[in-house]
Amino acid sequence: MKALVSWPTFSSHPRRKEPQISLRHIASLATTELCDSNALLLTKGDVRVLPPIFNIYGHRRAFSGPIVTVKVFEDNVLVRELLESPGDGRVLIIDGGGSMRCALLGGNLAQIAQNMGWAGILVNGCIRDVDEINGCDVGVRALASHPQKSYKKRVGEKHVPVNIGGIIIHDGEWLYADSDGILISKTELSI
Numbered sequence: 001m002k003a004l005v006s007w008p009t010f011s012s013h014p015r016r017k018e019p020q021i022s023l024r025h026i027a028s029l030a031t032t033e034l035c036d037s038n039a040l041l042l043t044k045g046d047v048r049v050l051p052p053i054f055n056i057y058g059h060r061r062a063f064s065g066p067i068v069t070v071k072v073f074e075d076n077v078l079v080r081e082l083l084e085s086p087g088d089g090r091v092l093i094i095d096g097g098g099s100m101r102c103a104l105l106g107g108n109l110a111q112i113a114q115n116m117g118w119a120g121i122l123v124n125g126c127i128r129d130v131d132e133i134n135g136c137d138v139g140v141r142a143l144a145s146h147p148q149k150s151y152k153k154r155v156g157e158k159h160v161p162v163n164i165g166g167i168i169i170h171d172g173e174w175l176y177a178d179s180d181g182i183l184i185s186k187t188e189l190s191i
């Protein structure tokens, strides 16, 4: 398998014959290759594999970037605040405690994330407006979908360590996601 995977978009313009490959779709390194090339880091725990509990949403199937964390519970005001700030190719990890009782991310927030340059969003919880999210040029991972919105009380903490499926993740670490899985790394990885 090649080290680099890409997710080209093809122009629908009738006169254009060549596929248009958007630079924003040159995706991240393949998680399989990263695991194979960084076996020592995996052994040491500097690279961890998240348990395969997340569903894949969003137009961008593969993404990577430095992590920003936020810990909330059934309240997404802090999520909106972060997504309204420049993403600069980073990945937002929302630890929603795994709640199955409401959605922490919907179509509006995914659109904002796309416009603000976030590479991806991982939700330890639920999302809604799945069809809209799937149309946004951002990668999304979440446990499930739920039609109900969350509270708006602004309770939670930004930039704190979070525990996702038993893996402790710190702000500033790196996330790599593709169709095969999700890696968390203390540092930026190479093949």
Ligand SMILES: O=C([O-])CC(=O)C(=O)O
Binding pocket: 076, 103, 104, 105, 106, 107, 108, 109, 110, 128, 129, 149, 150
């Ligand atoms: O605002 C929310 O609670 C989530 C939502 O529906 C959206 O992002 O469209």
